[in-house]
Amino acid sequence: MIEKNAYAKAGVDVEAGYEVVERIKKHVARTERLGVMGALGGFGGIFDLSQLDVKEPVLVSGTDGVGTKLMLAIQYDKHDTVGQDCVAMCVNDIIAAGAEPLYFLDYIATGKNNPAKLEQVVAGVAEGCVQAGAGLIGGETAEMPGMYGEGDYDLAGFAVGIAEKSQIIDGSKVAQGDILLGLASSGIHSNGYSLVRRVFADYSGHEILPELEGKPLKDVLLEPTRIYVKTVLPLVKEGLVNGIAHITGGGFIENVPRMFGHDLAAEIEEDRIPVLPIFKALEKYGNINHEEMFEIFNMGIGLMLAVKPENVDRIKELVDEPVYELGRIVEKTDASVVIR
Template structure:
């Protein structure tokens, strides 16, 4: 009788080799001249170009997709959550003025299915290309006993570069500065535990119709918008005093992270501007408006702060994606929201 093998324990090494073959050409699409290694080595090598940087500072961030993954698994649609993974990382580091350089992903699963993993990585590749960064490495871990056969999780790690003098720190933020929001693409990748609970309470299915073009599931899986191009463009033309990524906790949690101790931010928002998906979620769970704004981005994916003199320029650059939504006032790091 032959002894136990790793495959007997639930880990199929051959499928891992097959996955690498399937994703290798996909990943290469993100490479630049700075990438010095190919997929399959022990580490990813990235050569820094510091020719236009006086005092280089590396800025890093890590995040995952959260329970939005559950919807992807239930719908058997895996090609968009990779975009979410990249977005949740790079959208954080650009708040400090970083230019994303490279990205690494980590996928853990109960049973490795190469085709599914290829679909996941294809989303990561799409996100990296949108963020203008290279996917230089990653890890797929087959973990039977920890994850169910069809379960997986996805996390990522982004590294960016900034010149120390151009790091966005809020040091120049003043009372009277304006807050300009850049639209979100939907929920992004936050609050899905509440979304799923609200759907359960209301008896709503992912297959139910949302509008003429999509089901509720498709609407909820809309990938997180990546704001790298917008922030880099603004940095080149105006003085961005502060940038806040509106992730979990909404405006109430994320705006104070960039305010000084003696400042508030007062928002005046239009009810009609809110994406209908947020209204549906609120209706499904009979959720209070305060809870909605404390959990979701409510259509405001990123908020930038500039002096009044730069307001018109920022709005011109952003076009229909930007809108003035608030102003910095004296206070103690509170967020006040007026809905009209």
């Protein structure tokens, strides 16, 4: 006898997959921008570069996921912010190279397809794309029973951006005497969550810790990663920035040296860093070594710029938020990053 509905009996609900596509169309529509071609549902996302006014185009790509922060989203049953995290981790890397994000594609794998939940995830992706000015031109949802638990899912994506060849930021222009400017982070962003979950393993997430200024712990831990594209791109186009460091996993110690040569170092004044309350709480409740905090977390600075001293005032005019003067670029003697 021929078995009917064999795929469904194996745990894969094709109809639920169709429902997800229908649910997310309205979110994808929010992200349309110049160059986007075709409709959702094709085999490949299409983008028309000829629509852009770029004389010597260089493509810059970035890919990332959200990591174990997803486990907290699942634990707290809050899924509408992690999509922005995924976009941010990709497009912030792209703007660090001086490129404008053009489009994004996501990949969601789950144990059981829950259309309402996955719509929340994609809504967050779309919000991230809107903030980055990137089109959401495609993606993939895979239902994989046996690989993932029924309530589990993973999220990853990649973005492609474009820059004029002459405006690429590769660290070659960073020089001794450059000023280090910092832009604030929104929170932990999407790094160090294996440690974060360990520190707060016995907490429900509803606690309001005295350090967190009245906010429930779960809201602080799921605060989405900030996207810096629209703030920084005008600075790049005006030629005001020599180097950019996206402060992600590895904190200050790993990421800051990636924006300058091996003969230079960053000298940073710790008292100029706007340390967020969550980092003070993590250090306290996790009994974490103070110096190690700077090797793991962004500590309140999500993006760092190396600029000529004469450009500082102009940057502060263009940026409608506090810009923190953190330190300067010096000749390297021992460490690549010195925090005083």
